Amino acid sequence: MKDVPRTRSLPALLLTALVLVLTTLYAPGASADTSVSTIAQALRKSPVYVDPAARDQLSAADADTLATRIKDADKPLFIAVLPAGYPTTNLFADLRSATGVTGLYGIRLGDRFDARADSSVMSATARQNLVGSVQGEDAKAQLTDFTDRALANMGGHAPSSWGGSADGGRASATALITTAAVLVAAGGGAYALVRRNRRRREEEQRAALDRLRVVVDEDITAFGEELDRLDFHPSEAGADDTMRADYERALDAYETAKQRMAAARKPEDVRSVTEAVEDGRFSLAQLAARREGRPLPERRPPCFFDPRHGPSVTDATWTPPGGAPREVPVCAADATRLADGRDPVIREVDTDYGRRPYWDAGPAYGPWAGGYFGGGLLPGLLVGTLLGSAMATPTYAADYGTGYGDFGAGGYEGGDVSGTDFDPGDFSGGFGDGGGFDGGGGGGDFGGGF
DSSP states (O other): OOOOOOOOOHHHHHHHHHHHHHHHHTSTTTSSOOOHHHHHHHHHHOSEEEOGGGTTTSOHHHHHHHHHHHHHHTOOEEEEEEOTTOOOTTHHHHHHHHHOBOSEEEEEETTEEEEEEOTTTSOHHHHHHHHHHTTTOOHHHHHHHHHHHHHHHOOSOOOGGGOOSTTTTOOOHHHHHHHHHHHHHTHHHHHHHHHHHHHHHHHHHHHHHHHHHHHHHHHHHHHHHHHHHHOOOTTSTTOOHHHHHHHHHHHHHHHHHHHHHHHOOSGGGHHHHHHHHHHHHHHHHHHHHHHHTOOOOOOOOBOSSOGGGOBOOEEEEEOOTTSOOEEEEEOHHHHHHHHTTOOOOOOEEEETTEEEEGGGSOGGGHHHHHHHSTTTTHHHHHTTSHHHHHHTSHHHHHHHOSTTTTTTOTTOOOSSBOOTTOOGGGGOSOTTOTTSSOOSSOOSOOSOOO
């Protein structure tokens, strides 16, 4: 008689169930907090980490999509999705130290979001405005928007530890041969397509430059009128060498701006023109202070609302229609208007739809604004505006120059291990206050400074 398999006894079933329960309860990340070192180890391998206890926030497919986008952009952007109760004390600084990679770190913690960055990758102002612009969104939309805007505005490159394709980025011999054959066969058609696209791009650039020329000529003319109103004579009573040097620099800047504009052949050439105008205006501000016996002005960006207002004197909170609040540099007159609840005097330009603020006039005005607001400031100021959205598209830099990816990235040494240049001050502050304001759902300070 054959043996008949016996059913498992009740004690055995209970023991099996107990093992399953204990395994679930004590699985890494299920009930206990995943360690920072574990998160850092995962981020060194891939730009997106989703904690096992937070998988309902972002699906594996969506996480893979974000990771691919970041890798393709070759930027040191790190995103972690953690459960709501995860401890926040020293979170950013500890994660940055454990990862050991210079970059921009964004953390979604429950329904809250915050970010920190090394200043060589993104300035504090740009990072704060970027965080504020994505508050109140669901996890997928928030992390997607944050990723798209961050990649367009940050500096640096991805760490080599992320690697490339599965074969290390080396195409197989068969693939190379096949590609070569296709290129040879389609060479004539491809060449014609390239020429046609090049002509179209040149036409678009000429049209954009023609629009910019009107605005820049207004700027240069206004600067020249400022020189005339100053009514300074190098030989006048009380004039000294420092005053004469200021005046000479202003005159040189005026001539330089005119020459550069005359020589401009594409929209990105305009950036150096407005840089010269801004340098000249600052020299005039210094000269005026010396003549009047006032303290010399601090070197600040021009008034955001209209650079013709001259160097800004302070920062003020401003909210564009339909956008998030952000800190912008303003002149004394606009600072007073905002404080009184009135509208600032905004620079408007001609568009196909009538006069519009320059930040809602299209991508051609990026080089013009870039010359005035460089050094990491421009991306944060323009987040959520038409111009800011245009600058976030992959084709923008190709059409209007590559000068926009370097805002806040000066002196950047790379995305790999970089302990020597780590400044803990870049990652200071409590979780939830990195946006500089409460953008709705952003939370306050979660408990813990660094």
